[in-house]
Amino acid sequence: MSSLFPTYQRFDLTVKEAKGSWIIDEHDERYLDFVSGIAVCNLGHGDEDVLHAVQTQLEKVWHTSNLYHLPLQEEVAKLLVKNSDGDAVFFCNSGAEANEAAIKLARKHTGKSKIITFKQSFHGRTFATMSATGQEKIHSGFGPLLPSFDYLPYNDVNSLDKLVDHDIAAIMLEVVQGEGGVLPASQEFMQKVEETCQRTGALLIIDEVQTGIGRTGKPFAYQHFPVSPDIITSAKGLGNGFPVGAMIGKKSLIESFQPGSHGSTFGGNPLAMSAAKATLEKIMNEKFLEVVEKKATYLVEQLKTELNQNSLIKEIRGIGLMIGIECSEPVAPIIDLLRKNKLLVLSAGPNVIRLLPPLNVSIEEIEQCIAIMKQTLLSSEYSVVAPIQG
Structure with missing residues (x-):
């Protein structure tokens, strides 16, 4: 019997090491990883x-407390501010914590309680972010949720037009719904969300936890749209595997997060x-991001060329290197194969296969991915194919 709570439906794979x-695995079999720790x-x-950066820091100090000045926090905050619409940063340990901080800040700053989110969204598993x-x-199974969240249909402009409540603290959304099916927002929807915020004072x-840090070919995914968020949340890719999260906010919000308002023992x-x-320093580079977009x-072009004729495939969509392949049947058996x-x-x-390769994936690795997918989906029965060597 395992000593772990069975909270994860684990794949039949034991990781021994990883590179690039x-x-x-434990049998020295090599797997091409288009999960990247779930966009981490x-x-x-x-x-x-x-x-090298972590090893160097490890030899100096790995924890003190946020009661003392930590120059590295200022350096990282400046990089995040430089590459976003924000002016100040709060550091934490995860995306859920970043979203918790955002919810608290929005309610405290506005003095309002209601938060509008969207159906099929995912913002975390703490009590507030689960409620969001x-x-x-x-x-399911957790009893009454926090009562201050309302869910609207995603990409539905009409539902936003109907919002007349002025007790709305914030509208919170993902630019691409990740867990909800890799669904990108439309230009019209994003503009309407911002207009609604301005109209209601929200x-x-x-939520850029999955879409941020270069995943879509820009520092943050909202930068594909003509909007300027008040608060941006980030985690996952921010530390390339090291647990770290951040909430980035505009200057006008700083007065609402003064000493005692919020905190995190390990944050930052x-x-x-x-x-x-x-x-x-590596990702927030114009040339690096141009290559990501290419x-x-x-x-996407190769996936459409090689897979679109397959009757199983309904749609291939996404932004940047966050790609969803919607199928006409459940994808769990396909993912296993x-x-x-x-x-x-x-x-x-x-019904959606999600691809999240590293941003520095090679063209050869992309072609290997496509070849494996094509061969696996070649027959309606599916089949195990000879492994492609990397």
Whole structure:
């Protein structure tokens, strides 16, 4: 009997080591990893610059307390502010914590209580972020949720037009719904969300936990749209595998998060900051992001060329290197077969295969991914194919 709570439905794979875009199991079998720790290892596994930064910091100090000044926090905050619409940063340990901070800040600053989120959204598993999440399967079994969240249909402009309540503290959304099926927002919807915030006096919170840190080819996914959020949340890719989260807010909000308003024992600790700084210095680079966009375009074009004739495929969508392949049937058996064929991918809801490769994935690795997918889906029965060597 395991000593762990069985909270995860684990795949039949034991990881021994990992490097770049590859995972090696206990039997020394190699798997092409298009999961990246669920959009966490944006620079791949074991990035040398991140490793060096953490090792160097480890020899100095890895924890003191936020009661003291930590220059690395200021350095990382400046990088986040420089690459966003924000002016100040609060550091924590995860995306759920970043969203908790955003919810608290919005309510405290506005003096209002209601938060509007969207159906099929995912914002975390703490009590507040679970309540913010618009999915019944996340809510089930936990009794009454926090009463201050209302869920609207995603990408539905008309539902926003009907909002007349002026007790709305914030509208909170993902630019691409990740767990909800890799569903990108439309231009019209994003503009209407911002207009609605202005009309009702609500703050605009963009949850960039999965979409941020270069995942869509820009520092943050909202930058594909003509909007300026009041609060941005980030985590996952921020530390390239090291636990770290951040809430970024505009200058006007600083007065509402004074000493005693919020805190985190481990948030912004020196090891996390060293990993985040090294990660941001590599990713928040115009040339790096241009290459990400080119690779993303190539991957989507090749997927459509090779898979669109397959009757199983309904749609291929996404932004940047966050791609969903919607199928006409449940994808769990397909994902199992892809893993047996040495390609690791995720689901995003019951019928969507989700691809989240490292941002520095090579063209050759992209082609290997497509070849495995094509061969695996070639027959209606599916089959295990000869592994492609990396």
